[in-house]
Amino acid sequence: MKSSLEKKIINNQDFKSLVKKRSFISWLLSAITLLTYFCFILLVAFFPEVLGLKISEESIITIGIPIGVSIILLAFASTGIYVFIANREFDKTEKKILKKNK
Amino acid sequence: MTNYPAITMFFIFVFATLMITYWAAKRTKSRSHFYAAGGKITSLQNGLAIAGDYMSAASFLGISGLVYLSGYDGLIYSIGFLVGWPIILFLLAERLRNLGDYTFADATSHRLDQIKIRSLAACGSLITVALYLIAQMVGAGKLIQLLFGLPYEFAVVIVGVLMILYVSFGGMLATTWVQIIKAVLLLSGATFMAIAVMWTTGFSFETLFEKAVSVHPQNYSIMQPGGLVSDPISAISLGIALMFGTAGLPHILMRFFTVKDAKDARKSVFFATGFIGYFYILTFIIGFGAIMLISTNPEFLNANGGLIGGNNMAAIHLANAVGGDMFLGFISAVAFATILAVVSGLTLAGASAVSHDLYASVFKKGKVNEKDELFVSRISAVTLGCVAIFLGIIFEQQNVAFMVGLAFAVAASANFPILFLSMYWKKLTSNGALIGGGVGLMTATILVILGPAVWVDVFGNDEPVFPYKYPALFSVTTAFIVTWLFSIMDKSKSSKKEINAFDSQFIQSQIGLKKE
Numbered sequence: 001m002k003s004s005l006e007k008k009i010i011n012n013q014d015f016k017s018l019v020k021k022r023s024f025i026s027w028l029l030s031a032i033t034l035l036t037y038f039c040f041i042l043l044v045a046f047f048p049e050v051l052g053l054k055i056s057e058e059s060i061i062t063i064g065i066p067i068g069v070s071i072i073l074l075a076f077a078s079t080g081i082y083v084f085i086a087n088r089e090f091d092k093t094e095k096k097i098l099k100k101n102k
Numbered sequence: 103m104t105n106y107p108a109i110t111m112f113f114i115f116v117f118a119t120l121m122i123t124y125w126a127a128k129r130t131k132s133r134s135h136f137y138a139a140g141g142k143i144t145s146l147q148n149g150l151a152i153a154g155d156y157m158s159a160a161s162f163l164g165i166s167g168l169v170y171l172s173g174y175d176g177l178i179y180s181i182g183f184l185v186g187w188p189i190i191l192f193l194l195a196e197r198l199r200n201l202g203d204y205t206f207a208d209a210t211s212h213r214l215d216q217i218k219i220r221s222l223a224a225c226g227s228l229i230t231v232a233l234y235l236i237a238q239m240v241g242a243g244k245l246i247q248l249l250f251g252l253p254y255e256f257a258v259v260i261v262g263v264l265m266i267l268y269v270s271f272g273g274m275l276a277t278t279w280v281q282i283i284k285a286v287l288l289l290s291g292a293t294f295m296a297i298a299v300m301w302t303t304g305f306s307f308e309t310l311f312e313k314a315v316s317v318h319p320q321n322y323s324i325m326q327p328g329g330l331v332s333d334p335i336s337a338i339s340l341g342i343a344l345m346f347g348t349a350g351l352p353h354i355l356m357r358f359f360t361v362k363d364a365k366d367a368r369k370s371v372f373f374a375t376g377f378i379g380y381f382y383i384l385t386f387i388i389g390f391g392a393i394m395l396i397s398t399n400p401e402f403l404n405a406n407g408g409l410i411g412g413n414n415m416a417a418i419h420l421a422n423a424v425g426g427d428m429f430l431g432f433i434s435a436v437a438f439a440t441i442l443a444v445v446s447g448l449t450l451a452g453a454s455a456v457s458h459d460l461y462a463s464v465f466k467k468g469k470v471n472e473k474d475e476l477f478v479s480r481i482s483a484v485t486l487g488c489v490a491i492f493l494g495i496i497f498e499q500q501n502v503a504f505m506v507g508l509a510f511a512v513a514a515s516a517n518f519p520i521l522f523l524s525m526y527w528k529k530l531t532s533n534g535a536l537i538g539g540g541v542g543l544m545t546a547t548i549l550v551i552l553g554p555a556v557w558v559d560v561f562g563n564d565e566p567v568f569p570y571k572y573p574a575l576f577s578v579t580t581a582f583i584v585t586w587l588f589s590i591m592d593k594s595k596s597s598k599k600e601i602n603a604f605d606s607q608f609i610q611s612q613i614g615l616k617k618e
Contacts, residue, residue, distance in 0.1 A: 003606075006605065006606050006609055009609050009613075010605055010608075010609060015609075015612070015613070018612065018613075019612055022612070025192075026192040026193055027192075029188065029192050030188070030189055030192045030193060033185055033188045033189060033192075034185075034189070037181070037182075037185045037341060037345075038338065038341065040181065041178075041182075041337045041338060041340075041341050042334060042337070042338075044178055044327045044337060045333060045334040045336075045337040045338075046334060048326055048327035048328075049326065051174070051326050051327055052322075052325060052326030052327075059308060060308060060311050060312050060315060060325070061307060061308065061311055061325070062174075062325040062326055064174055064177075064325065064326055064327065065174070065177070065311075065325070068174075068177040068178070068181060069177075069383060071181050071185070072180070072181060072184055072379040072382060072383060073379070075184050075185050075187065075188050075375060075379060076372075076375050076376050076379045078188045079187065079188050079191050079371055079372045079375045079376075080372060082188075082191060082192060082368070082372075083191075083368055083369055083372045086196075086365075086368055087365070091365060094612075094613045094614070097613055098613060
């Protein structure tokens with residue numbers, strides 16, 4: 001029941017490479033985010049004292065604080081990376097496919 | 103105690119938002135305006151609105167209160183709330199925008215049976231919205247009673263009436279602008295507080311933490327994980343609930359349809375993640391600032407040495423300590439505005455589930471004229487508002503702490519798995535989705551009832567039947583397994599058609615090519 005246009009697009013080389021690239025980036029960044037977060041959560045659950053180590057002899061700040069703040073920054077940075085790549089790469093390919101198949 | 107500066111500032115806010123509603127009402131003539139603000143919101147505005155939906159009074163006062171109470175644990179909680187956002191961006195936002203028009207059910211039911219899937223999605227949405235709404239209403243009544251010195255019932259009625267006005271007249275356009283204004287006010291207020299706290303320490307984090315540790319009863323323990331998550335199962339389960347729950351909240355998913363295309367949807371998540379992350383860093387500083395500045399000041403303490411009004415008042419008292427009566431009034435008014443904006447978003451999402459999913463697609467089978475659907479959505483908003491006022495009043499003396507957790511659990515176990523699988527798994531069938539989503543919904547609800555939050559805290563039993571506070575690990579897994587099982591067992595003719603339609607849906611989800 002597929003239209004001929006859909007068949008054309010799905011076999012289109014640009015479309016295939018767009019899907020492949022986008023899903024690679026999406027899943028890679030998702031995996032990094034999930035892995036970081038669940039490592040952190042397991043650290044909290046099993047070794048809370050590790051996060052309680054001080055960053056230096058004289059300081060009262062524990063390494064848990066920069067680690068926590070870094071995860072927040074990493075989350076923001078990863079969305080920035082995705083948007084940057086998508087704006088540069090995917091949008092162009094998308095337009096190309098749509099133009100070709102009008 | 104009647105707080106005049108707060109009431110004055112709140113009146114200014116209400117006046118401004120009602121003007122916006124009047125302006126928006128004149129522009130809200132069609133379905134697309136009512137549900138999605140005509141798709142004309144920019145990505146920065148939408149990012150602020152999404153962040154606004156997420157920065158509820160509960161998360162502002164609750165997380166700063168949690169930091170005040172136990173330090174580092176508050177940060178763990180914030181991180182859990184934030185990390186759902188990148189995942190939403192990488193896996194859902196663009197596809198959702200490409201496939202849907204007004205509600206997330208547009209996307210899930212794209213190639214599946216309209217009646218089955220829309221009913222399921224509407225059920226999941228309404229339950230999530232209702233639980234969230236009751237929790238917000240009860241919280242609002244108590245907070246306003248405390249801040250403004252107004253009676254509880256009166257406060258609940260004011261919140262309810264205003265939200266009905268915003269939503270039924272101004273639709274998504276008014277709801278979005280109320281949310282944006284509040285987000286800007288909240289971010290500015292929190293920034294001011296954090297700077298004021300750092301100013302007293304000469305902008306040294308070392309001094310901030312040293313002073314906080316020296317006055318806090320748990321001393322050094324506030325610098326490391328404490329009792330919030332003690333066993334690994336609870337830790338992972340909480341993580342799953344926060345992450346996938348966020349990706350299944352109907353009022354948040356709806357915001358992706360207010361921008362013009364997938365590109366703007368993508369950019370809005372980037373802005374939203376930035377604002378939310380910044381906000382959580384501020385609440386961490388505010389919480390520690392509260393330990394340092396107010397936990398030793400008898401002006402803010404009751405006879406037992408606890409905070410007046412409870413730990414959730416930490417940020418409010420801190421506002422008084424650093425900025426005096428005027429700033430206290432400002433932050434109180436912002437807290438009130440926050441509640442209003444969040445309940446309006448919830449009501450709109452609930453009303454859309456009724457009018458767009460249930461009325462137009464299930465009851466009228468898609469054969470409905472726009473005027474009728476618009477009328478039904480306005481009536482639904484008014485009805486939902488009245489129900490919320492009523493439930494807010496009867497739940498006054500009840501313990502509603504479990505409700506937000508349950509809302510997240512239902513969103514993660516019923517809404518998210520179906521949304522995700524409909525886009526990513528070709529072999530998902532309507533029957534599989536209906537049974538799996540239904541089972542996920544039931545499992546989440548039953549496990550919360552049998553768990554410590556309801557069985558022990560509400561019903562007063564000694565031991566919970568189900569030992570974990572957060573059921574998401576079990577209920578989300580169950581939902582996925584049942585959906586998978588009943589989809590592969592489904593050999594019906596209609597299911598073959600649904601599987602065949604995947605490719606065409608896939609093309610649309612990738613490049614936004616609409617089927618003519």
